[in-house]
Amino acid sequence: MNTNTSPLTQKLSAFVALAEAELAVLEQLHQRRRTFEAGRDLVHQGQSEQAAYILAAGWVVSYKLQPDGSRQIVDFQIPGDFLGLRSVLLHTSDHGIEPIVDIEAAEVLVSDLLQAFAETPRLATAILWAVSRDEAMVVEHLVGLGRRDADARMAHFLLELGVRLSLVGMGSKKGYACPLTQYHLADALGLSAIHVNRVLRKLREDELVTFRDGFVTFNNYEGLVKLADFDPAYLDQKRPILA
């Protein structure tokens, strides 16, 4: 029926064999399509929130503003990821959500989601897995900020993004298209934009990875993995989830 699968479906299908009925429910969640403009916040920090979204196309950044004006990026969302799910559940938003490019997203009401769960428990399992994976990524990010130097941090970040994009058909071990600026990288990795530039230059000169003109190109994947101590286990879990 649906030959044109959504990124979320692609991602979940990689880990849970979903039946036809489940796929149908999943696609139904993508009904209310909306588009949002780059740079205009979906959710402001402190605002109490109404709806969650499934990102269909484009890149989004979740960030937290500091009183001193600096910002820390908590995570980036790519197609197939949820937006603002926690904000909805908590009825409050402790962080901002901003599209990096023009995006397309499906609005999901909590009621729809709960109903989908009731109809197809396996789908609930799959989504629970996705949410838990998001949490694992935040933890990994935290470890990077606390215990990796700037080079390893950058390498790890670019590798993780590569794996995530591969799961939705937007990347490979060769590289991927990437609309992020060096300022984005700086705010995500807890570095200054200037230092990001130096680190990127070093990685490029060492022929490990090239970040340029909106493209990330892996020149030496294995070398980069070694530099970053990158273990993708938390991303592309092989064993079955729950029952």
Place this chain on the structure above:
Amino acid sequence: MNTNTSPLTQKLSAFVALAEAELAVLEQLHQRRRTFEAGRDLVHQGQSEQAAYILAAGWVVSYKLQPDGSRQIVDFQIPGDFLGLRSVLLHTSDHGIEPIVDIEAAEVLVSDLLQAFAETPRLATAILWAVSRDEAMVVEHLVGLGRRDADARMAHFLLELGVRLSLVGMGSKKGYACPLTQYHLADALGLSAIHVNRVLRKLREDELVTFRDGFVTFNNYEGLVKLADFDPAYLDQKRPILA
């Protein structure tokens, strides 16, 4: 019936008015009491896990080991907190869990939890809130590592812990008992133990807070809040959660 309320009950009661029946179900979850020895891991990194726990007494640390031998502490758990809930849901553990002192914890089977939810939906809401709060704390921790200097990081950490402990009756704006060593602080805050020592000395000399002999004493609470830019909104949410 229950005059002797558990820390978890105390914590949840602060934010959701729970009926007698709900309180009873909550206390029932505390049946299978177990004790664990300080320093002996409950869960090893990489191990796939069986049970979750509700911590009743003592302190626990969740950490992630790096290939280079260093470790990053993701969070500390105090009475009333869940242990290993995500590990159970994901059927895998990406981090270790170690008691800092001898602890007492109630084993909770996933089936029990799900049944409790079915019986008392409001309880599910309350626990969902607790889990989401844990996530918010990890995010706040991440922001600290990325965008706060060592002094502010330490100040923020000690303040957050104070608020958390207050919710279970183990602390106040005066201070609290704290079994952590400077090595724990170092691994949590992404600093070297030596630097932690210097930072603590500075905070003590500035008469802001004193960390000594297992006690944290706030000498100037407001000053510390200002230094850390501490906003406890994410911890002691006032508005009602969900319906």
Place this chain on the structure above:
DNA sequence: CGAGTCTTTGAAAACACTCAAGGTAGGTGG
């Protein structure tokens, strides 16, 4: 072509780290 955004580089300064060493307190065994 002018404005804005993003990238690149240099120089100096600040922050946090490593190495090295000593001090304290509590526990253990002779």
Place this chain on the structure above:
DNA sequence: CCACCTACCTTGAGTGTTTTCAAAGACTCG
């Protein structure tokens, strides 16, 4: 009861990574 051990805390000196400040080059878009 003392010597020793271990774990934790404290301090100094020197080093190195990352930052800030300053400035300029490249690109895109209207």
